[in-house]
Amino acid sequence: MTQSPESLCHALIDAAIAAGADGADAMAAEGQSVSIEVREGALEHAERSEGTDLGLRVFVGRQQALVSSSDMRPETLIAMAERAVAMAREAPEDPYAGLADPSQLIKSWDMAAFELEDSAPEPAPETLKQDALAAEAACQAIEGISQVQSAGAGYGTHTVHLAASNGFSGGYRRSSRSLSCVGIAGTGSGMERDHDGDSRTFHSDMRSADEIGRTAGQRAVERLQARKPDTGSYPVLFDERISSSLIGHLLSAANGAMIARGSSWLKDSMGEQVLPTNLSVIEDPFRPRIAGSRPFDGEGLATHRRAIVEDGRLTGWTLDLASARKLGLESSGNAVRGIGSVPSPSNWNIELTPGDQSRQELIRSMGSGLLVTSMIGSTINPNNGDYSRGASGFWVENGEICYPVNECTIAGNLRDMLMRIIPANDARSYLSRVVPSLLIEGMTLAGK
Structure with a gap:
């Protein structure tokens, strides 16, 4: 069963303490993204990525070391902790390194007030493609545009969790929606290029694909001569x-x-x-x-x-x-x-x-x-x-x-x-x- 970023952080900290660390903090980042690029009215590139990355910092006295991995197997977590502690024992002392005192830590927060994640469902790749095509068409329609170098749309979510042996544990999840366009005006040595784009947490806040494409085209044409x-x-x-x-x-x-x-x-x-x-x-x-x-x-x-x-x-x-x-x-x-x-x-x-x-x-x-x-x-x-x-x-x-x-x-x-x-x-x-x-x-x- 896949572990959550929170449980992965605590597993890493437990492993670090068991390996001999005096203190430790861990970070887990889980993300997924989709990106679409179009060119001349057709799909040029489509990519989807998913993954989880782990980072562990350990302290042995005032010596510290950091290791990272994208392997979530229990045996890997133990190996990471043991390797980090061994590295810390060989590291020079840093009198300023160390975790926060528990009294310094945040006590509570209202994550909902930050509105970091769009509640709308993940857009289908076809929806992203149509956004990119609309931006490309709007750019190409500007008089003086010789070609649209690229138009692309993307969507992603990112979950981050941070935990430490001083008692802190907290995380949040973000979403993002983006659209961009790059237009080229003129020909030969007189070519000029410019762009426009938008990136928002909520899709409903984004500027329209027509506006983004049109602005990219107008900016490129304005740069001629x-x-x-x-x-x-x-x-x-x-x-x-x-x-x-x-x-x-x-x-x-x-x-x-x-x-x-x-x-x-x-x-x-x-x-x-x-x-x-x-x-x-x-x-x-x-x-x-x-x-x-x-x-x-x-x-x-x-x-x-x-x-x-x-x-x-x-x-x-x-x-x-x-x-x-x-x-x-x-x-x-x-x-x-x-x-x-x-x-x-x-x-x-x-x-x-x-x-x-x-x-x-x-x-x-x-x-x-x-x-x-x-x-x-x-x-x-x-x-x-x-x-x-x-x-x-x-x-x-x-x-x-x-x-x-x-x-x-x-x-x-x-x-x-x-x-x-x-x-x-x-x-x-x-x-x-x-x-x-x-x-x-x-x-x-x-x-x-």
Whole structure:
């Protein structure tokens, strides 16, 4: 009889203690997914996958080791535990490693309030195929589209359970439905490509296949006959599609692991102003139907709604137990744990304070500058925040979009850039990172 993820976790912990571990935690992830891709009106690829993966971390004193497997046989669980304990005995001591104290653990939670699983039945492969075909047809119908590179739909469920010898045991189940389309416009060396897509917990929340395909096609056509912009210093507007990457760099610099290593440009900035005074960055793990929501973290601690930046000032690091111990602080409940990796700090759902202007109003206020809609590559110096990325998008002249641009580089320093951001009000509220388009004056642009 197939064991549940919960029973597998407890079996692993029991085996670890029997093998000589002083403590242990275990994670089991059970998932299934279906993906469909179409091309030129016909099925191109169909795939279904199912599986269960197991991860076990053991402690012998302050020594730890981690093993993983996808074999659920009882003899394998015992072998995993024995191997992990033997590895831990050979590992160097880590004074900051260890499970949470029982007093730190979450006591109770209401899983239903998070709405992480769609109650609708699993869609048939034919339904996914028809969604993909509809997106492909809508994209192909856009004048100027030479071909649709791909259109695909998918569905999946994922059950995760975490248990530890300190008494914690908890899990949840998620579902996801996705649809995407990539269109190609033009021919030969003048071809341009762009995409659109949507991924939601509930199918009823998804945008229509026609809208996704049409948007992918329109975006690709708009990129035709791109030019290199002039080199100089210009205002740059980061489109809402990619603006969250800027806040992501801020979050990375406030990550407790980076701070503990002393390798962050924010390491001495606690309490200092890092954004304009009217802006805050709020982390909220309790938003229903959102991928980044969860009641507890990867170490069994309760998650919390908190302000990482409040009125422009940095208020706290993102911490798991190990990084908190290194810094002499308390965990912020932000540990993520993978099957084959030890816990590390990471963020949940993030929202930046919106502005009071629309994207179009910011474009009009730019004068001459660059609207960035996609970026490639990345050169970020984590120690001083120096920033350089390849970019493409549209040139703005006299407050109007004039023509597409590509093959340029935008550069600056993150500390200076973030202090000058002006947000629009166009963020998509259903994303895990709710960040609007962001205007930054005076960035260095390298073109022709």
